[in-house]
Amino acid sequence: SLGNALRNSIKRVMNAPHIDSNLIREVCKDIQRALLQADVNVKQVLDLTKRIEKRALTEKPAAGMGSGEHVVHIMYEELSNLLGKGRSIELKKQKILMLGIYGQGKTTSCAKLARYLQKKGLSVGMVAADIHRPAAYDQLKQLSEKVNSKFYGDIHAKSAIDVVDRGLKELSDCDVIIIDTAGRHKLDEELMKELKEINDRVKPEERILVIDATTGQQAKEQARAFHENVGITGVILTKMDGSAKGGGALSAVAEVGAPIMFIGTGEKIEDFELFDSERFISRLLG
Amino acid sequence: RGIFGKPREESIEALEMALLEADVGIDATERIKNAVAMQKKEIGAIIREEVKNILSENSMDFDEFVKTHEKPVKLLFVGINGSGKTTTIAKVGYRLKNNGYSCVFGSCDTFRAGAVEQLKYHGEKIGIEVIAHDYGSDPASVAFDAIAHAKAKRMDAVLLDTAGRMQTNKNLMEEMKKIKRVSSADLTIFVGDGLAGNDALLEAKEFDANIGIDCVILTKIDSDAKGGSAIAIAQELKKPIIFLGMGEGYDRLMKFDAEWFVKRLFE
């Protein structure tokens, strides 16, 4: 497997008495393959491996660090730089806007986040601002009953902004209001306009992009579109219980400069964890 | 992209980039590169031919399949969470109804919040009856009832919607085996997200290994996704891609066309 190939070439680098450029190039080739297999954006992979190779060939290892360990250190450092500085969600009164492409796990993540915040002692209300998807109201309502959070929605609503206006009033005594929105992609002009409108009206403290770990090369471009429209403050990476490495999400994060705060690890509401960048990178590399 | 009419060496690199950026995956891309390296002719044309061959080698006409199959024909829709199964089943039902077939939906997702309401909404809109049980009930029994209903009413097609599941979840794959066995589905359709990268092949592979899939529908292609995973799936699993999901509307189901797909891949 690719993970084995990379692990073996890293072993070779670690055990080499001294580092030579051919060995470095070989490791970098394996890193490149592993990252492509993990769905990291192609251009980013090429830039990244060029940088890793150049640093490995020109930098002196830190005191006490073998040249093999140095290459591994550079690799982890470069990938962490793409991920950016981590940040956890603040436990304070706030409004959170959940957004993203169709089927990524937004609605489910609203409930997961609600449960998390409630466990931390905050009261939570969820607003069903998805007026497009059939039974979106039912879905979020059923989830709110499962987690015992407050809920506002309107099955006869003619506009999302209308639901949001009333939702903010109805749930004003909640510490946190989580707003679920409809799925949309970068080419949905009208829907992007709707999202922009909702954002301008609500002025949420957090604008969280929900990304499916299986997303491939489109991740970066799609994330950029959301970022240009509302400005992303955080990311939730879903479906990490599958086999996908989440490289697309890494590219999206690098693109919008927002940290991954949580990962979804299953369909159940409790399948929700704080993001751990070291574990993510190890898994990314196989 | 400048692949055509450019010096050969540079073109191979451009080709590689185009395929990788389209989610074709490194393995499938390497095989295409190797196949092309052997030839002397103009590279752009060869590449197009190679990819088109991969995609058309195993083709299937869904409409023809339904037309000639014993009724009720039983269609099982499977795939991971959120790939677009429920929306796709509605589109296929809509297509069949327009082609004069009587259909019934089996709401075998008895787990996810709002799943039954979602399929019932589609059923009402299109005019297709939905057989459903309570949440938490056995999905296989819903399939059984939907098929029994179709047979009793002498209907043409039963379309079974199932809960999304990760191919890595052993229990859910066991559950799916049971649903397939109880339904003895005539056609198992893998619904894959067109935005997925390398994982799409892994998903299709595992579903095929566990329950057997007959064909593939890739969704959300309207998002600008190239859907290159279709190539990896066609190449490795030899399964036909029958439709592409091109939007949320009931009529947004495009019959797969290899020529169209390849042209779009490289533009």
Ligand SMILES: Nc1nc2c(ncn2[C@@H]2O[C@H](COP(=O)(O)OP(=O)(O)OP(=O)(O)O)[C@@H](O)[C@H]2O)c(=O)[nH]1
């Ligand atoms: N296995 C797994 N499934 C998940 C996870 N998060 C969400 N899901 C499932 O993914 C599917 C889609 O989730 P939704 O919450 O409906 O996604 P959405 O983004 O709201 O979808 P739209 O509103 O249609 O855009 C559902 O079957 C969820 O149960 C996760 O972390 N792991």
Ligand SMILES: Nc1nc2c(ncn2[C@@H]2O[C@H](COP(=O)(O)OP(=O)(O)OP(=O)(O)O)[C@@H](O)[C@H]2O)c(=O)[nH]1
């Ligand atoms: N733009 C676009 N959206 C699609 C397409 N197919 C499905 N969707 C959307 O993707 C989201 C998920 O679709 P569903 O049909 O609920 O997916 P599913 O596979 O049944 O999901 P689970 O049952 O939760 O696993 C919905 O918002 C759909 O409207 C498509 O071809 N294009």
Ligand SMILES: [Mg+2]
């Ligand atoms: Mg939703």
Ligand SMILES: [Mg+2]
């Ligand atoms: Mg469904």
